[in-house]
Amino acid sequence: MALNYYDIEAAVNSETNAGGFAELMQKFKTLGVIRYDYLVAEGIYRYFDLNTHVDLAMSGVPKPVAKISSIEKIKAAVHGAQAGEFDFEHFCELAGEAGVPVWQTNLISKHVTYYGNQNKPLLIEPIPGL
Numbered sequence: 001m002a003l004n005y006y007d008i009e010a011a012v013n014s015e016t017n018a019g020g021f022a023e024l025m026q027k028f029k030t031l032g033v034i035r036y037d038y039l040v041a042e043g044i045y046r047y048f049d050l051n052t053h054v055d056l057a058m059s060g061v062p063k064p065v066a067k068i069s070s071i072e073k074i075k076a077a078v079h080g081a082q083a084g085e086f087d088f089e090h091f092c093e094l095a096g097e098a099g100v101p102v103w104q105t106n107l108i109s110k111h112v113t114y115y116g117n118q119n120k121p122l123l124i125e126p127i128p129g130l
Helices: 005-014 018-030 071-082 088-097
Strands: 035-039 044-048 053-056 102-106 111-115 121-126
Touching: 005 018, 005 053, 071 088, 071 121
Parallel strands: none
Antiparallel strands: 035 044, 035 102, 044 053, 102 111, 111 121
């Protein structure tokens, strides 16, 4: 089964709040998504199955990415996002300031990995509820 842009978009649009994240991840799994990346500078999501990928802009807004990555800055941004202190766009801005060009949500390993500019993991967080 190939990934379907419209099915993924519909699943994302059905999420009403951050509390529905685990349910959304389950929907992605049924659609064949094994992971997705968020590309900060491009402002897009890239959804992967075993063979291909599909790009969706959704709520993404391109943000500049600092040349120097900071573990402390991305930890603070993730903590603030988990506490509901700011919206997604502001989180993307903070991720860019932390020098995170991409974060990857892996539905197999059940982790979100925030990568630095050298494509090395800066922070790995478990996905709650999966």
